Amino acid sequence: MNGERGSDSRRRYIYKSTAMKKYGLTSNQVEEAIRRGLITDFKYVANPHYLSAPQALLISEEELLGKLEEIKKLPRYSEAEREKRRAYRAKRKMLEIASFECPLCSMKTMPLKGSLTRKALYQGQLTPEEARIVAVVTHFRHAHTEYDHARQNLERLASFLRPEEGEMLLQALNRYLRLKRRRGRRAREEREFLLEDFRWLRAKALEKAKRAYTKEAIEKAKRYGLLPQDLTLEQYERIVEKIIEED
Numbered sequence: 213m214n215g216e217r218g219s220d221s222r223r224r225y226i227y228k229s230t231a232m233k234k235y236g237l238t239s240n241q242v243e244e245a246i247r248r249g250l251i252t253d254f255k256y257v258a259n260p261h262y263l264s265a266p267q268a269l270l271i272s273e274e275e276l277l278g279k280l281e282e283i284k285k286l287p288r289y290s291e292a293e294r295e296k297r298r299a300y301r302a303k304r305k306m307l308e309i310a311s312f313e314c315p316l317c318s319m320k321t322m323p324l325k326g327s328l329t330r331k332a333l334y335q336g337q338l339t340p341e342e343a344r345i346v347a348v349v350t351h352f353r354h355a356h357t358e359y360d361h362a363r364q365n366l367e368r369l370a371s372f373l374r375p376e377e378g379e380m381l382l383q384a385l386n387r388y389l390r391l392k393r394r395r396g397r398r399a400r401e402e403r404e405f406l407l408e409d410f411r412w413l414r415a416k417a418l419e420k421a422k423r424a425y426t427k428e429a430i431e432k433a434k435r436y437g438l439l440p441q442d443l444t445l446e447q448y449e450r451i452v453e454k455i456i457e458e459d
Contacts, residue, residue, distance in 0.1 A: 237284065309343075316436075323346070359425035372424065387406050
């Protein structure tokens with residue numbers, strides 16, 4: 213019943229959020245009390261903080277106090293809220309298993325929020341143990357090898373290719389930069405071919421570098437007891453195939 217009695221200015225109304233904080237109630241208990249008729253003197257008003265937000269609920273504090281003990285016995289959470297909390301606890305438990313403390317960083321590390329590894333963990337593509345392996349190797353590759361530096365150093369990348377391919381990679385970039393000053397269709401077409409060659413060779417070099425530094429990361433993490441001692445690069449790659457691997 214939307215309280216017509218609320219027109220009496222002598223009645224004290226409080227916001228639902230205030231009632232929850234002041235009397236230790238949950239949103240579901242207040243809403244359920246209204247649905248069951250325990251609270252009948254209430255009204256909706258414009259949100260005082262955000263005009264575009266849903267209306268705010270005001271309830272009679274006097275009526276609330278008269279039914280407070282009965283209201284406190286109502287379920288604190290709806291079934292949907294309980295299911296959401298169960299899912300959250302399950303995710304936290306999986307994430308805890310997938311976490312580790314890096315002995316080199318002295319910090320707790322886990323699959324990053326929004327990462328493909330965490331998404332694969334939550335969707336069941338990876339077990340928590342597999343997600344932990346991916347988190348360990350990814351962390352060690354980025355934080356404790358030269359991988360990130362090599363990605364930004366073209367000469368270092370070229371060293372992961374066959375000598376002739378490495379030379380082609382460096383030459384393609386140099387020739388592209390020289391041709392960039394020239395105009396005309398022929399120069400433009402040649403630049404496009406050089407850029408295509410450069411991108412293909414760089415991608416190939418990145419893949420080889422990543423594999424090499426991944427192997428280094430695995431061996432280094434093993435020495436600190438963070439990975440199974442019999443884990444191989446090939447076994448790790450089979451785990452990663454279950455998700456779209458991150459750089």
